[in-house]
Amino acid sequence: MRSARLPLLILIALLVLCCGLAAWLDLWFQGWQGNRAESADLLNVLMGDSRRMFANHFFVKADAYFHSGFYPTVFDNREAFQTPHMAEDSGTVGGRNRGDETGFLGKPRDWIDAFSRQLFPSRHTHLDEGGASGDLGNSSQVREIMPWLRTSAELNPNDIRTYTVSAYWLRERMGKVAEAEQFLREGLRANPDSYEIMYELGRVYSENKHDETHARNLWQAALREWGKQEAPKADPDKFLFVEIASHLALLETKQGNYRQALAYMERWKARSPSPAAVERYIEEVRRKMSSADQTHTDQSSQNPGKAP
């Protein structure tokens, strides 16, 4: 009788232990940062942080599509493809490419190599210039890179260039300004301090929506963020600084705020790779400012009763 009761008691004890552990573990699991069950994103649940590894692969895949399949592999010379061309051509990132982008295959090494080049894409083209067909009027073909960029953003929402590059092509060659803005805002939600996305969003407002006030606010915010994040660095992102400062300077010049424009131009000149060119802008603004002052003085002398 006693021997029959003992296993039963052990079983009950184990069940109680299981229930207790389950109750304790559940509370711990809900508070654990690595809990994937909280995410509504299927990719996040399935892949966790490993998905970020694949994001760059899809970004490069988009660039391979931009070249209609003509793209170097890990076995080829990639010097001319260090910065994806679709990103460089969008003007959202600085380029680091060197060498001949058309000749990474080199001379055929043997007859199989020579023969195989007739069976895969072996001519350098860009989709925004018509791609394989060479039809310059068909630049909207650049749409084909979008699925890979979208997937890259899904896999790594913190890769900022994905948002800025996609937005550029969406609004410039596909005429999808609303989608570009929406995608950039999605990127800004994931990366609230990104001066790159703020700058690109400013371009959407300035170039597509012609809303200069909104654009100015965004670029000023971008410049502030740049100052916080990049200025203390030994090798800051000068490319984006020059882009933001120059856009702000030109906007202020256009709106007749010459003093503000000059202030931005001085900052632009300090980090520009060609300060002489910026100096010419500064001279031009100074001339405009003095002629504006002269006009203002003339008007004041003709109407002495009015307040200056």
Place this chain on the structure above:
Amino acid sequence: MNNIFAIAGVVIKELYRRKDFYVLFILTALICLVMASVNFFNDDKIVRYLKEICLLCIWICSLVIAITTTARQIPSERENRTLFPLLAKPLTRTQLLLGKFLGCWLACGLALVCFYTFFGALAASREHHWPLLSYLQAGTLHWVMLGVVIAFALLGSLIFSAPSANTTICFVVVAFILLLGRHLNKVALHLPEPRRSVLYGFYYLIPHLELFDVRDLIIHNWPPIAWTVCGVATLYGLAYAAAFLISACLVFRRKAIN
């Protein structure tokens, strides 16, 4: 010749009685249709990603069909003890092998026709044009490549003890050639002698199956390949298929079948 066609006919019937092709075709269609339903920035003209996924599925499925169908032909005849009555008829071992090869190759050809028709319809639904010539060239080169793989698998089925071992080895070899075959010469040039010569020799020896992979040309709407290039590639593939078949016949002639 009639004997070869009779054997080939049996192999083709076997393929369409089995469920492999239907399952793979439905799986391909499902994957493609699900991917086609994804909306990217409200643009319904984006198609190349879909063509890439569809062609990748077609290549994987065709290799699965070709290798698994071929690898079990001779071993199943032996296991089922149907090989003896077959060879008791006025049928030589060479004819049996050629019949098996032809049957598997034609069966794969039929499967490819279905797959490429689906691919063409899918692409046309978005692109609104049908580059038939390019599809024909891609399908033909694909079929020739499968011929080489089938001949290789047939030779493997006579050498390796079990169909599973043969299937695995065939998949590994084919994947290796498709992924790295094109780059072996570049790797060889960076090696010191004598490894350079050994690797370059290996590079010349292997059948370059990647030559027949013209998916990038189809996906990115490149113009059709020159017919002379297509012809030379076909001859190259047929030469390798013939070499594997002759080797298989030589092995089969000397092989004890009991």
